[in-house]
Amino acid sequence: xxxxxxxxxxxxxxxxxxxxxxxxxxxxxxxxxxxxxxxxxxxxxxxxxxxxxxxxxxxxxxxxxxxxxxxxxxxxxxxxxxxxxxxxxxxxxxxxxxxxxxxxxxxxxxxxxxxxxxxxxxxxxxxxxxxxxxxxxxxxxxxxxx
Numbered sequence: 119x120x121x122x123x124x125x126x127x128x129x130x131x132x133x134x135x136x137x138x139x140x141x142x143x144x145x146x147x148x149x150x151x152x153x154x155x156x157x158x159x160x161x162x163x164x165x166x167x168x169x170x171x172x173x174x175x176x177x178x179x180x181x182x183x184x185x186x187x188x189x190x191x192x193x194x195x196x197x198x199x200x201x202x203x204x205x206x207x208x209x210x211x212x213x214x215x216x217x218x219x220x221x222x223x224x225x226x227x228x229x230x231x232x233x234x235x236x237x238x239x240x241x242x243x244x245x246x247x248x249x250x251x252x253x254x255x256x257x258x259x260x261x262x263x264x
Contacts, residue, residue, distance in 0.1 A: 129156030186210030186242040210242045220253040233257035
């Protein structure tokens, strides 16, 4: 929010500089640059940059995977498009064969809730540098007992 206010101030300052009676090139360029930076801040370039950074570099941090087991499933009370958000506690062994326990929240379709029952096997992706800090969990297909 603060950067948007700064963006408005910079855009106004840049506009005022470029509309002044001085027609020197360096003054016009400075005013134009201030206006451009102000508009970029105003439209949320900081948010876009955070999203791009998370998608490009953040995803690479979760490149380690293991098979784990759901220890606990708890419905949080939040629903997204009629699908409940659940808090999952999972246990898995990292690449150093250390038993880890981690919690994460995930929106799960109602028909997929049985896949996340306690004791169900899941695929766990985790940060190699800090396995217990951030994980994502994907259910494995349910085994039919024929």
